[in-house]
Amino acid sequence: MSPDASTREPGTQFPDAVYATDSVPVRQRRTYWREALSRTFAAMDIAVPDEACPGTIRTSSLGRLRLVTADGGPMRAWRTSRLIARGGDEEHVVVSLVARGVVGIEQDGREVCLRPGEFAFCDMARPLRMDFPDPYRTKSLVLPRQLLGVSESALRRLTGTGIRPDTVLGSLLSPFLAGLVDTAALYPGQTGSALAGHVVDLLGVLAEERLEGAPGDTAAAARVPVLRIKTYIDRRLADPDLTPEVIAQAHQISVRYLHRLFQSEGDTVGRWIQRRRLQECRRELASRKAAGRTIAAVAHRWGFVSAAHFSRVFRAAYGMSPAEWRESAVRAPLGLPPRSGVTAAPQSVPAPQSVPTARE
Structure with missing residues (x-):
């Protein structure tokens, strides 16, 4: 598949890309969409109620961050231990913000339903399930796990919980993340790298706030x-x-x-x-x-x-x-x-x- 058609060789990496199902034959769209999601986030299986499977993914880079806008229809996506063992190079955390629709996330024994303006941390190194009952739009940051700067045990306590825009940091980060995803392609390389560092620091502050007082991360x-x-x-x-x-x-x-x-x-x-x-x-x-x-x-x-x-x-x-x-x-x-x-x-x-x- 390719970012906008199916002319590139499988396995090609696209740091800045557009994936759209519009030009893909209907019978191939489910496979195309699954691979687009896998290349953007991490290897996933999906189930869709309609083979038409409409969707568009736009990605851009900011320093070591990948910024993603995804529009799609109803579906369920999951990442299993088998897929994780097969992948080997998807050591990423995804910070996913809901812009339209609702998204259900289950990870580490917790479930959360995100509504517009809410976001959550997803660790792609562990099993994960996501439900999209309605047409949706998400804006996401994909970053190497090490950049977030929290321990393994701490990250396990962050996943499966939502950050609402009525919290202090949530009210700051929710519109900021949405705007950043929309404008990432406009920043020159050096400015983008500096901005990416500040974004990671803000996410680290948020993680610390969420973990404050939690046992185990001593x-x-x-x-x-x-x-x-x-x-x-x-x-x-x-x-x-x-x-x-x-x-x-x-x-x-x-x-x-x-x-x-x-x-x-x-x-x-x-x-x-x-x-x-x-x-x-x-x-x-x-x-x-x-x-x-x-x-x-x-x-x-x-x-x-x-x-x-x-x-x-x-x-x-x-x-x-x-x-x-x-x-x-x-x-x-x-x-x-x-x-x-x-x-x-x-x-x-x-x-x-x-x-x-x-x-x-």
């Missing part, structure tokens, strides 16, 4: 990804361009979610990176093997671009200058007492505005 649940991220940071401390954006991209999560992971431990990404760099500089300055290296060289070796900035944050952390620490550490084995104020780890340092403060 700081303990974030401990494993935090440990993995800290290991990644330790391996790249010498890189002066190590920023939250770089770290988030490497782990396929949003920057907002990265900050939230560290916040759950009472820390910030920037403070953690700076503290680890200071610890490595302090260790190296105390080593006799590094006696021939200048303080500036040691600072640069661990990601500090400015020697003056390094000296300031070192003094704030340890109560002495790097030169004083080096002298104290070298003399200590001779039986001289260590300088007062020297601690095994940095004291609390005022959080930098962002990691690149090391360039100051």
